[in-house]
Amino acid sequence: MSRIEIILAGLGGQGMITAGIILARAVAIHGKKYVAQSQSYGPEARGGSARSEVVISDEEIIYPHVTNPDILVVMSKQSLKNYINKLKPGGTLIYDSSLLKEPKKDGIIVYGIPATKLASENLKIKGVANIVMLGALIQITQIINKEAIEKTIKEVFPEKFWEADIKALNIGIEVAKKLVKLSQQASRQQK
Numbered sequence: 001m002s003r004i005e006i007i008l009a010g011l012g013g014q015g016m017i018t019a020g021i022i023l024a025r026a027v028a029i030h031g032k033k034y035v036a037q038s039q040s041y042g043p044e045a046r047g048g049s050a051r052s053e054v055v056i057s058d059e060e061i062i063y064p065h066v067t068n069p070d071i072l073v074v075m076s077k078q079s080l081k082n083y084i085n086k087l088k089p090g091g092t093l094i095y096d097s098s099l100l101k102e103p104k105k106d107g108i109i110v111y112g113i114p115a116t117k118l119a120s121e122n123l124k125i126k127g128v129a130n131i132v133m134l135g136a137l138i139q140i141t142q143i144i145n146k147e148a149i150e151k152t153i154k155e156v157f158p159e160k161f162w163e164a165d166i167k168a169l170n171i172g173i174e175v176a177k178k179l180v181k182l183s184q185q186a187s188r189q190q191k
Contacts, residue, residue, distance in 0.1 A: 002058060004143065005066040007083050008133075009051040010075030010096075012041060015130030019073070020052025022152050023134060023144070027056050030148035036064030049078060056143065073137055075099060075115070075129065094136055096129065111140055111179050118171050128168035135172020140180060146173060 010016040024037035036055040042048025053066040097112030115132035
């Protein structure tokens with residue numbers, strides 16, 4: 001890894017900025033990499049656009065913003081529309097398939113994670129869908145391990161949220177494991 005650029009985007013209230021902060025902190029503190037994290041919000045308090053940028057590097061980061069993302073994680077139609085064409089060729093798109101249709105774009109790797117549905121059905125808390133997406137992200141990309149994210153959740157959130165967030169993280173990891181396995185099998189069959 002020399003430099004990895006990630007955008008996590010959705011609507012205000014979906015927690016994508018929080019997911020970006022957790023990821024950045026976990027990689028910086030527990031993964032011992034250089035990290036730059038920034039965020040932006042639309043003018044609306046809730047329901048407007050919200051984006052977190054995370055840049056990870058083995059070397060000191062000179063420019064802290066994402067210019068050409070390697071990874072795009074989205075939970076809203078507008079975010080998908082805004083950022084999909086910025087994704088590098090061969091880049092990875094992870095989208096909430098319970099909210100969005102699979103996009104048609106060649107030359108990228110696509111994973112649909114029904115995060116909102118899984119959070120609602122398994123935990124009865126739609127608000128942890130962002131953590132389901134974070135679990136999927138770390139499983140698909142192997143950027144950081146689960147233990148580092150769990151430690152960071154415990155550092156960032158009050159104890160009353162730990163159980164639900166860690167369950168959500170594990171749900172995302174397990175769904176992503178299955179998708180990666182299916183993708184690898186399909187890839188082998190095409191050869």
